Ligand SMILES: Nc1nc2c(c(=O)[nH]1)N[C@H]1C(S)=C(S)[C@@H](COP(=O)(O)O)O[C@H]1N2
């Protein structure tokens with residue numbers, strides 16, 4: 001299948017002009033805000049290039065533009081509008097950053113992000129991304145397999161779930177001053193889902209470090225589940241025996257299940273999940289049929305054998 005290809009970097013498979021254009025666009029936009037309209041039109045050198053090799057798990061689908069990926073976001077810590085994260089997430093300090101790993105592991109501790117990354121292999125993973133709100137993107141993430149990090153933590157035999165927690169820092173995340181939301185944002189996976197090779201911790205996209213609005217410096221990506229499972233700006237990972245709480249499930253369990261696998265046959269109580277809007281193309285945005293498990297069924301359907309997916313949604 002298309003996935004099994006030789007390792008190629010995104011910059012090698014995209015016409016170079018296209019690639020530079022995207023960077024130029026960003027450089028131009030930055031120039032506009034910083035220098036009051038004066039832009040040079042020169043591409044910024046990719047100073048922070050991560051040079052991650054393209055993984056065999058990548059899709060061949062055309063990635064959404066960097067501009068759309070970084071300006072149409074859900075990150076309620078910075079406000080509920082799609083443009084709020086791009087505007088306000090600049091306030092977040094992502095260095096230094098550490099992640100507390102604990103619960104049912106033999107190597108618990110607070111780990112500096114750079115120490116975690118020393119042991120991990122970064123790859124480019126171009127994944128389809130489907131939000132429960134019925135829109136989709138294709139995102140060229142850079143990240144490492146969560147399974148590698150969990151293996152380092154050395155799970156104990158009774159660990160059945162992995163719980164994740166986002167940073168809580170209302171001074172920098174103004175949305176957290178909104179008391180009607182149960183901060184911090186939390187999420188969880190079953191152990192086999194967390195260990196699946198498609199499940200990654202992303203630290204970048206378009207071969208550069210993750211922009212703050214996309215969940216810097218470290219966020220989960222689970223491409224066969226609705227986007228809200230892919231929790232951003234993670235500071236805590238805990239292995240547990242019991243199913244951990246998940247923010248949207250706490251808010252409305254009838255609308256958002258713990259599993260939240262992409263499923264065109266199980267409608268959201270307020271809208272159909274049979275199709276979605278492809279972000280990009282402005283007025284000419286396409287609609288596409290939604291695929292079971294967001295098209296990753298060959299790889300993940302076996303995880304749910306024997307489960308009634310209309311009940312465990
Ligand atoms: N901490 C946190 N993580 C979050 C969210 C959020 O509001 N807070 N939104 C989720 C939702 S609904 C989606 S669709 C994705 C959006 O990721 P993106 O902005 O990188 O596309 O992040 C998910 N992770």
Ligand SMILES: [Mo]
Nearest residue numbers: 131132227228
């Ligand atoms: Mo979402």
